[in-house]
Amino acid sequence: MRIFGKGRHRPSASWRQATDRAFTLIGDGRYEDAGALLTRAADLEPWLSESWFNLALLHKFRHDWEQARAAGLRAVALLDRDTGAPDWWNVGIAATALQDWPLARRAWQAYGLRVPGAANDSGEPLGMDLGSAAVRLSPEGEAEVVWGRRLDPARIEVLSIPLPSSGRRWGEVVLHDGVPHGERTTAAGHTYPVFDEIELWAPSPVPTWVVLLEAATEADRDALEQLAADAGFAAEDWSSSVRLLCRMCSESRMPSDEGDGEHLDPHDHSEPGHPGPLGHRTDGQLWVPERECGLAAPASLVRGLLDGWVADSPDSRDWRDLEEVC
Structure with a gap:
């Protein structure tokens, strides 16, 4: 993130020292002290776009969107290239946070996006x-990677059902950073970036429930997920979709867990039948009927969905212990 200027515009040693120290402080979470140093650096080299880019970054970390927009606009005014500068991406994030749509459009176009x-x-x-x-x-907390649909370069609509520890719900829209940290690959060979949430952009009114299912087969489980989707909501088998990863693996390229077959994590050195503390190893031939399932549906509908699911095949389906968790 430290950019020391272009070849024909070398910043001063004092600017470099202040900027280096500021980013060290940012890494320690000392934003106020870092802000004083970056402001000093901007005073030393106000003609340098990186001075304002760095200040815009700091304001983004602090979620101070008015200041991030102001510093970002000063940075892009000093650029010497037309498209592709990360300065414009940060302006786009700040504009999206503020719902300044004309500026957001201008930023994405200036970056080179259609x-x-x-x-x-x-x-x-x-x-x-x-x-x-x-x-x-x-x-920065109990991180959880979920799937979503990109609405624009800075927002994702959450399509998975997050665990309650995340404090997030299905259908919420989150503002996210522009640099991916990790990738997920599917069985079909497609690769998707993993972006970090910055903050909640739009909440969802739909609560999250956890329920214990008795599903004799995978087809029974799939039937509930389809029933919820047909109603405009969601169900997710947490027993198969959730796995624990260390931070290093989470931020690397990992195969996505699509709930079927055998799953081997690269950091799982356990033996079959003796899982390790981070183990997620299942035999693709073994189906466990008791499933912990997340449901995203209104209180007025959730029990009806479950009862309707059971009614379609009462000999192979049942549910109990429904609880609202988020």
């Missing part, structure tokens, strides 16, 4: 068709 709509369109930059991605919720 934004649908007319040149004078001032609405949200929707329809960019960025596809799916994974997002790491609460990256």
Whole structure:
């Protein structure tokens, strides 16, 4: 993140020392002290775009979006290239946080992205068709990687059902950073980036429930997930979709767990039948009927969904211990 200027505009030694020290303080969480140093660096070299880029980064870390936007705009005003500068990406994040849609559109276009709509369109930059991605919720706490749909370069709609420890719900929209930390690969060979959440952008009114299922087969489990999806909500078999990863593995390229077959984590050195503390090893031939399932549905609907699921095959399905957890 430390950029020491272009070849023809070398910043002073004092600027470099202040900037180096500031980023050390940022790493220690001492944002106030870092801000004083970066402000001093900007006073020393106000013509240097990196001075304002670094201040914009600091304000982003602090979620001070007004200041991030102001510093970011000063940074891009001093750029010597037309497209692709990370300064514009940070402006886009700040503008999205503030719902300053004209500026967000301008930022993504200046970075080099195609934004649908007319040149004078001032609405949200929707329809960019960025596809799916994974997002790491609460990256500085009990981090959890979930799947979502990218609404634009800075927002993801959460499509998984997060665990209650994340404090997040299905259907919420989170603001995320621009640099991925890790990747997830699917059985089909597709690779998706993992972005870090910055903050909640739009909450979801749909609560999260946990329930214990008796599902005789995978098809029985799948039937509940389909029933919930048909109703416009979601069900997720946490017994197969959740696994514990160390931070190093979480931030690297990992195969996604799609709930079927045998799963071997690279840091799992356990033997079959004797799992290690981070083990997630299952025999693809073995199905355990008792499943812990997450449900995202309104209170007025959730019991009806479960009862309807059981009614379709009462000999192979049952549920108990329904509890709202988020």
